[in-house]
Amino acid sequence: MNRRRHNRSLEEASEPSKRRKFIACQRCHSHKIKCSGDQPCAKCRLVGCADECEYTPRDRQVKVSESYLDFLLSENRRLKEQSASSANTTEADHDAQPEPVPPADAPDESNTSVRNPLIGDRAWFHRYDPSAPPLFVGEAACTAFATRFRRFLTGNNALPHIPRTQYVKEEHIAAASATNIQWPSLQQARLLVKIALRQVGYIYHLVLRKSTVEKLEEIYRTGDFDCPINQCKFFALFAFGEAYSMRAEPSSGSRVPGTSYFARALSLGQVLPERTSITHLETLLLLSLFSYYLNRRHSALVLIGTALRLGLSIGLNHNIPESQLIDPVERQHRIRIWWTIYIFDRMWGSKMGHPSQILDDDIHLDMPSNVSPAQLHEEQFSDTDYLTANIRLARIVGETIAKLYSRRKYNETFLQRVQKLLKALKNWVETLPGHLRLNEDDQETSKKHISSLHLAFNQCVILTTRPTLLHLLIKLNETNANNDTISQPVLTLGEACIHAARHSHSLILTKWINGSLPVFGYFHAHYLFSSALVLAMSSFLPIGSPSDLGAFESGLEVLRSMSENGNLAASEFYHNLEQVKHCLDIRKSKESKTNSAGRPNTASGLGPAVPSTLTPTTSTFPPATTTPVPTIMTAAEDALINSNNTCYGQGPTHPNMPPGSLAVPTTAGGFTTAMAFLEPTMQDFLAQSDFDLGLLHPVDTYMNDESLYTCHGL
Numbered sequence: 114m115n116r117r118r119h120n121r122s123l124e125e126a127s128e129p130s131k132r133r134k135f136i137a138c139q140r141c142h143s144h145k146i147k148c149s150g151d152q153p154c155a156k157c158r159l160v161g162c163a164d165e166c167e168y169t170p171r172d173r174q175v176k177v178s179e180s181y182l183d184f185l186l187s188e189n190r191r192l193k194e195q196s197a198s199s200a201n202t203t204e205a206d207h208d209a210q211p212e213p214v215p216p217a218d219a220p221d222e223s224n225t226s227v228r229n230p231l232i233g234d235r236a237w238f239h240r241y242d243p244s245a246p247p248l249f250v251g252e253a254a255c256t257a258f259a260t261r262f263r264r265f266l267t268g269n270n271a272l273p274h275i276p277r278t279q280y281v282k283e284e285h286i287a288a289a290s291a292t293n294i295q296w297p298s299l300q301q302a303r304l305l306v307k308i309a310l311r312q313v314g315y316i317y318h319l320v321l322r323k324s325t326v327e328k329l330e331e332i333y334r335t336g337d338f339d340c341p342i343n344q345c346k347f348f349a350l351f352a353f354g355e356a357y358s359m360r361a362e363p364s365s366g367s368r369v370p371g372t373s374y375f376a377r378a379l380s381l382g383q384v385l386p387e388r389t390s391i392t393h394l395e396t397l398l399l400l401s402l403f404s405y406y407l408n409r410r411h412s413a414l415v416l417i418g419t420a421l422r423l424g425l426s427i428g429l430n431h432n433i434p435e436s437q438l439i440d441p442v443e444r445q446h447r448i449r450i451w452w453t454i455y456i457f458d459r460m461w462g463s464k465m466g467h468p469s470q471i472l473d474d475d476i477h478l479d480m481p482s483n484v485s486p487a488q489l490h491e492e493q494f495s496d497t498d499y500l501t502a503n504i505r506l507a508r509i510v511g512e513t514i515a516k517l518y519s520r521r522k523y524n525e526t527f528l529q530r531v532q533k534l535l536k537a538l539k540n541w542v543e544t545l546p547g548h549l550r551l552n553e554d555d556q557e558t559s560k561k562h563i564s565s566l567h568l569a570f571n572q573c574v575i576l577t578t579r580p581t582l583l584h585l586l587i588k589l590n591e592t593n594a595n596n597d598t599i600s601q602p603v604l605t606l607g608e609a610c611i612h613a614a615r616h617s618h619s620l621i622l623t624k625w626i627n628g629s630l631p632v633f634g635y636f637h638a639h640y641l642f643s644s645a646l647v648l649a650m651s652s653f654l655p656i657g658s659p660s661d662l663g664a665f666e667s668g669l670e671v672l673r674s675m676s677e678n679g680n681l682a683a684s685e686f687y688h689n690l691e692q693v694k695h696c697l698d699i700r701k702s703k704e705s706k707t708n709s710a711g712r713p714n715t716a717s718g719l720g721p722a723v724p725s726t727l728t729p730t731t732s733t734f735p736p737a738t739t740t741p742v743p744t745i746m747t748a749a750e751d752a753l754i755n756s757n758n759t760c761y762g763q764g765p766t767h768p769n770m771p772p773g774s775l776a777v778p779t780t781a782g783g784f785t786t787a788m789a790f791l792e793p794t795m796q797d798f799l800a801q802s803d804f805d806l807g808l809l810h811p812v813d814t815y816m817n818d819e820s821l822y823t824c825h826g827l
Contacts, residue, residue, distance in 0.1 A: 138166050250274055251466015253518040253576060255643045258583070259689045262646060265587060266696035275692060279684035280408035281372060289376035296344075297351065299333045305354025306347070312357045312631075313402065315495050315562045317456070317503075318449040318481075320346070320395050321442065323492040341381045342392050348378035349399035356406055356633045360678070368679035369633050375403050389423040394450055397423075401457060405635035408681035410465060417457040421470050424454055430476045441484050442493055449481050449494065452504050459507035459514075460569070463576065464639070466518055469511040480504065495562075498546045502566060509537045510573050517577065528602060534577050535609070536799055539790040541570065551786060561629075564620055567786050568640045571613040574789065575643055578610035586653055605798045608656050609789040614647035616786065618664055625671050635682040638675055641668050642686035649693060662697075669694060 138157065141148035149155040153166030250257050256275065264272050296302065306329055310322055332343060352371030359370035382396055401416035424430065429451040438444050458470050481500045484490040515521065516530045523530060551567055585607045588599060621641045624630040630637055645668035651657030652665070669690045675683035789795060 251518065253463055253466035253514055255464075255639065255646065256685075256689055257466070258579060259646055259693055261583060262650065263693055263696045265583070265590070266693070266700045275689055277408070277685055279681045279688070280410075281369065281681070285372070286376045286379065289373045290380040292373060294348070294373050294377040296338050296347075302329060302333070302347070302351070305351045305358070307354075308357050309350045309353035312561075313353055315560070316565055317398070317402070318453050318495060318500060319398050319402075320350075321446055321493045324442075325350070341383075342390070342396075345378045345382040345396045346392055346399070348374040348381075349396055349403065352378065352403050353399070356403070357631065360632065368681060369406055371403070372407065375400065375407070385419075386423070389427060391447065391450060394420050394424060394429075394454070398450070398453055398457065401461070405682070406633050408635065408685060410461070413457075414461050414465065414467065417454065417461055418470055420454050421458055424451055425471075429454070430471070430478055432477065432479055442489065445482065445484050445494065448479060449500065451478060452481060452500065456503055456507040459511040463510045463514050466514065468514065468519060473508060473511075496549075499549060499562060499566065502541070502545060502549060503569075505541055506566070506569060506573060509534065509541065510576070512537070513573060513577050517580070531577060531581070531606065532799060532801070535574075535790075535795075538570070538574060538577070539787075539799065542787045542790060564624070565636070568617055568620060568636070570786060571617040572640055572643055574613040575610055575617075575647060578606045578613075579647060581606040582610045582647065582650055582654075586650055589654070601794060602798050602801075604656055605792070605794040607654065608792065609795060610647055611651045611654075611657055611661070612789040614644035614651070615661075615664070616788075617641070617644040618648060618668060622667060622671060625674075630675075632675070632678050633680055638672060638680055638683040638686055641671060642690065645669065645672075645690055646693065649697065665690075666694070 137148035137150070138154050141154060141157075157166035250260075252258075256277070260272065260274050264270050297305065303326075306326065310320075310325070313319065314322060328343070329347060332338060332340075332347070338344070352374040355371035355374065356369060378396065379400055382400065383393070386393060397416050397420035401413045401420065404410070404413035404416060429447065433444065433447065435444070438447070455471075455476070461467075462469055481497050481504075483497050484494065513534055516523065516534065517527075525533075549563055549566065551563065581603055585599065585603055617640050621630065621637055621644075624637070645665045648657075648661040648668070649665040652659050652662035669687065672683045672687040672690060676687045790799075
């Protein structure tokens with residue numbers, strides 16, 4: 114009986130199946146939903162897509178797995194990329210091995226509703242060096258964005274990344290640590306600590322202010338200079354004091370003052386204690402922040418990662434019962450130390466495109482609050498509202514990296530994710546307390562920590578919108594202006610990016626002219642570099658202005674001056690901008706020859722011809738060459754602009770600059786932080802439903818390809 118059944122099954126297997134093999138339509142297959150198998154299927158009839166319901170025929174004679182087809186497609190893409198450039202000139206060609214075959218049940222990668230259209234399949238790396246592993250290049254990094262822009266300008270998609278060479282090397286750290294670094298005199302120690310608390314203590318919560326000064330006095334009074342924990346903490350503070358009070362430190366072999374104290378603190382600190390302390394976490398925060406002054410971004414990320422993991426070991430991400438810690442100052446200090454770690458984790462990761470090291474869902478800690486009485490709070494802590502605003506902004510930054518620059522898959526389209534991020538930024542601006550807003554009459558009089566907060570906000574707006582700006586530029590360069598159109602949301606995002614860049618540019622250059630720009634700080638140089646890239650792109654676009662190119666050159670000059678004064682980050686960014694300017698000159702020369710042959714010119718004289726219909730008629734952004742008053746500006750701002758003749762291309766020059774080389778507004782009165790969100794087109798964009806953004810504006814056709822960047826070969 115069993116033998117008979119077995120023979121029957123063999124006979125049935127040897128003959129072609131008489132039964133109909135079920136095949137799902139393409140739409141149901143891509144969404145991983147059950148298909149009725151009809152023509153059209155029930156699902157397609159329900160959503161009104163009956164005309165698009167198609168079935169993929171399958172050959173019953175030759176069976177090929179989907180994984181093998183995916184492998185062939187990926188291999189085809191790889192060979193096309195390899196043929197476009199030499200293996201010696203592109204950083205991506207080191208990955209010459211075939212990509213791994215994905216499993217047969219892998220999701221449909223071509224579905225843009227679940228796939229991030231921003232980046233390609235493979236990560237970016239610097240060119241391979243056999244002596245060292247290649248360095249990862251995050252898409253969110255400004256230097257990576259500069260590489261994208263240079264490739265567009267030259268048309269050479271094999272241009273490599275510019276390596277980072279301007280940073281304090283390990284041998285210099287070791288040499289500085291080996292020197293006999295002693296405690297300074299009491300008077301000098303007091304000054305260095307007070308400078309550090311003043312310059313960085315108001316921006317980030319790093320230590321308890323009054324307790325730190327009292328501990329310093331106790332150390333000098335008792336002569337207890339040998340405690341390594343206290344020595345690490347105070348030497349790190351001394352490093353900041355020297356960086357903000359000196360101009361050079363030739364004895365350490367480094368261009369950055371305070372390097373010797375930093376190196377000594379780094380060598381004395383125990384990186385992996387089995388049981389950490391709050392003082393040890395304070396030191397890690399200080400060392401991580403100062404690493405940016407030495408342009409050691411990877412070291413800063415590792416240090417803050419260590420602080421985060423050690424913080425988890427003592428439960429900093431949870432509320433501790435009051436019965437275990439009664440002192441309200443210590444409880445609040447514990448809370449604020451964690452949130453500073455959180456801010457650094459998000460902000461440092463955004464600088465290089467690295468993911469956050471802890472999810473928001475894993476944090477069960479109260480937000481910072483005031484301690485009673487008020488005098489006690491003011492002696493030990495900075496402004497609670499300021500720290501809260503910084504935390505909220507860091508959370509948005511972390512979401513921006515995860516939703517726009519990662520290879521995660523989302524159900525929302527690209528524009529839907531951008532819209533949610535911009536809604537969060539708009540809410541951040543609208544709910545900002547009045548004392549944390551910039552002084553619109555004279556933004557230079559605003560306190561340093563307030564302007565730093567607004568610069569960080571502008572950078573988040575740029576980070577959210579600049580991929581769309583670059584693709585708007587690419588689209589206008591590739592398209593036939595008579596036949597193509599670009600949706601209003603894409604233009605709106607480009608305008609917001611340009612506005613944020615102009616605002617940051619005016620804030621930083623005003624500080625530099627007035628002599629209040631930190632010489633050795635990292636972040637002002639970074640924000641100036643980021644805004645300069647956007648302004649260079651703006652000069653190509655009808656929504657921008659040709660004179661934005663002058664603002665780009667002004668930023669280049671400021672970075673050059675900062676670099677000559679010893680700022681290592683400015684040296685790196687200046688070198689990158691020099692290469693961008695070189696590519697701009699090449700592009701301009703080519704376009705001039707083309708235009709002389711009869712090709713129509715653009716607003717900037719550099720890019721392709723674009724239709725006048727692409728220029729938004731509802732925009733109220735102040736152009737870079739004139740000073741019209743936007744409709745959303747107050748009468749006081751109107752009077753201020755008219756009285757100061759605020760415009761690009763005019764204003765005082767700096768003594769270290771050649772005359773006429775600076776193009777900067779004399780005041781920043783033409784720009785406000787919230788202006789981009791008050792635009793009618795931006796309000797319309799933010800008001801659209803997810804359904805409208807997903808169907809009516811699917812990120813334009815050029816953003817529906819496999820990759821937002823690589824679909825253009827960048």
